[in-house]
Amino acid sequence: MANPAPELYLENQLCFPLYAASRLTTKIYTPFLEALGITYPQYLVMLTLWQFQEQSVKSIGERLFLESNTLTPLLKRLEQKDLIQRIRSKTDERTVMVSLTQTGMNLKEQALEVPKKIVESFHDSTISEEEILSFQKTLFKLLNVLDKKVSE
Amino acid sequence: MANPAPELYLENQLCFPLYAASRLTTKIYTPFLEALGITYPQYLVMLTLWQFQEQSVKSIGERLFLESNTLTPLLKRLEQKDLIQRIRSKTDERTVMVSLTQTGMNLKEQALEVPKKIVESFHDSTISEEEILSFQKTLFKLLNVLDKKVSE
DNA sequence: TATATTTGAATCGTGCACGATTTAATCTTT
DNA sequence: AAAGATTAAATCGTGCACGATTCAAATATA
Numbered sequence: 001m002a003n004p005a006p007e008l009y010l011e012n013q014l015c016f017p018l019y020a021a022s023r024l025t026t027k028i029y030t031p032f033l034e035a036l037g038i039t040y041p042q043y044l045v046m047l048t049l050w051q052f053q054e055q056s057v058k059s060i061g062e063r064l065f066l067e068s069n070t071l072t073p074l075l076k077r078l079e080q081k082d083l084i085q086r087i088r089s090k091t092d093e094r095t096v097m098v099s100l101t102q103t104g105m106n107l108k109e110q111a112l113e114v115p116k117k118i119v120e121s122f123h124d125s126t127i128s129e130e131e132i133l134s135f136q137k138t139l140f141k142l143l144n145v146l147d148k149k150v151s152e
Numbered sequence: 153m154a155n156p157a158p159e160l161y162l163e164n165q166l167c168f169p170l171y172a173a174s175r176l177t178t179k180i181y182t183p184f185l186e187a188l189g190i191t192y193p194q195y196l197v198m199l200t201l202w203q204f205q206e207q208s209v210k211s212i213g214e215r216l217f218l219e220s221n222t223l224t225p226l227l228k229r230l231e232q233k234d235l236i237q238r239i240r241s242k243t244d245e246r247t248v249m250v251s252l253t254q255t256g257m258n259l260k261e262q263a264l265e266v267p268k269k270i271v272e273s274f275h276d277s278t279i280s281e282e283e284i285l286s287f288q289k290t291l292f293k294l295l296n297v298l299d300k301k302v303s304e
Numbered sequence: 305t306a307t308a309t310t311t312g313a314a315t316c317g318t319g320c321a322c323g324a325t326t327t328a329a330t331c332t333t334t
Numbered sequence: 335a336a337a338g339a340t341t342a343a344a345t346c347g348t349g350c351a352c353g354a355t356t357c358a359a360a361t362a363t364a
Contacts, residue, residue: 004204005202005260005264005265007214007264007268008199008202008203008263008264008267009203009325010196010203010219010261011181011214011292013199013267014177014284014287014288014291015177015192015194015270016183016199016216017288017291017292017294017295018170018173018174018177019174019177019178019196020216020295021170021174021175021218021291021294021295021298022167022171022174022175023174023217023321024295024299024301024323025166025167025170025171025296025298026167026296027298027302028301028302028323029167029320029324033313037350039331039349039351040167040171040350041351042173042311042349044162044168047160047161047162047165047168048156048162049159049243050245051157051160053163054188056313057312057313057314058311058312058313063162064168065172065175065176065295066270066350066351066352067351067352068311068312068314068315069314069315069316069351069352069353069354070246070350070351070352071212072313072314072315073213073314073349073350074349074350077349080326088231088313089265091261092311092312092359092360093312093358093359093360094312094313094358094359094360095312095313095359096313097314101316104313108157108160110158112157112160115159115160115165115345116159118167120295121301122301123306125297126290126297127290127293127294127297129311130295131290132166132290134286134290135166135290135291135294136166136169136289138279138283138284138286138287138344139166139169139170139173139287140163140169140196141278141279142169142173142279142287143172143173143176144179144277145274145279146176146177147176147177147278148269149176149180149273149274150176150179150180151239175351175352178322178351179352182352182353191318191319191320192320193319193320193321194319207341208343209342209344209345210341210342212336218320218321218322218345219321219322219343220318220335220344220345221321221322221323221324221344221345221346222321222322222347223342224343225320225344225345226319226320233364238324240343244329244330244341244342245328245329245330245342246328246329246330246341246342246343247329247341247342247343248343248344250343295362
């Protein structure tokens with residue numbers, strides 16, 4: 001028996017392609033985001049602010065599955081770039097409210113080009129629109145299951 | 153118009169659930185891997201060694217889509233744990249060959265329990281086996297497309 | 305109303321990721 | 335065989351991720 005452990009093969013795992021695809025996707029986004037002067041995780045935070053406006057650190061974390069230990073330094077970097085404001089709430093001094101500056105709002109126009117360019121760059125791919133949609137559906141279902149599992 | 157940019161909504165992205173699902177998956181694995189004394193990326197390196205035996209750093213990188221800037225320090229940590237050996241090749245002194253120590257080989261037995269326990273912990277989930285398989289298929293297809301895209 | 309508990313951010317330490325560069329070895333080309 | 339190009343690891347700096355802890359504020363409970 002040459003190598004009797006197919007359950008350990010890379011190609012039989014779900015975790016590995018998820019990990020690799022996530023990293024490669026980030027790499028695809030990077031050149032477009034460099035034009036906006038932000039990183040990929042910073043882009044995700046900006047997405048939540050463009051979509052839901054002013055929010056607490058906690059709320060951003062719930063949407064992105066991140067906590068303050070990751071978000072606080074990241075938000076400070078966005079603040080240094082003058083894209084966001086961080087203001088401690090008057091009514092509950094534990095919470096910090098994050099909101100867009102004018103510069104941050106303006107960046108949205110440029111950001112709209114990003115998904116367009118990404119989609120364009122996949123026009124020639126061998127994956128059909130339909131397959132992508134069903135994939136995305138399962139992906140969100142999986143995300144839901146994982147989230148429940150993690151918080152058990 | 154309240155928020156006219158659905159193409160920027162988190163739920164309409166493919167990148168975001170991929171990123172989040174990958175991170176949450178790693179979190180699910182972590183307690184099981186702690187029992188083996190290794191991290192998730194270290195586990196992936198061990199998987200390649202259990203599956204393909206002795207290999208160069210370059211080869212491991214090709215399988216995991218990682219480069220020496222990530223692998224070299226990670227491999228040094230695995231070496232410190234006495235799970236692997238790093239030996240510069242005699243025939244081509246540029247390459248470093250990575251192989252399992254006896255301890256590293258022995259760890260495979262324990263590692264076999266990991267996928268079992270992961271699968272078990274998903275028995276109650278709302279996703280069917282069939283759906284997972286088709287999802288995995290698309291995931292590998294996507295990985296292929298992304299890899300080509302990145303190296304363009 | 306004191307005391308205990310919970311909550312939201314921040315801080316700290318470790319380990320990835322990764323672009324860019326460096327170094328040494330090998331391969332190509334003339 | 336010498337010069338130039340390529341290759342494989344390593345190194346460096348920055349920015350995440352995240353477990354664990356700390357701190358202050360708010361809430362619950364005795």
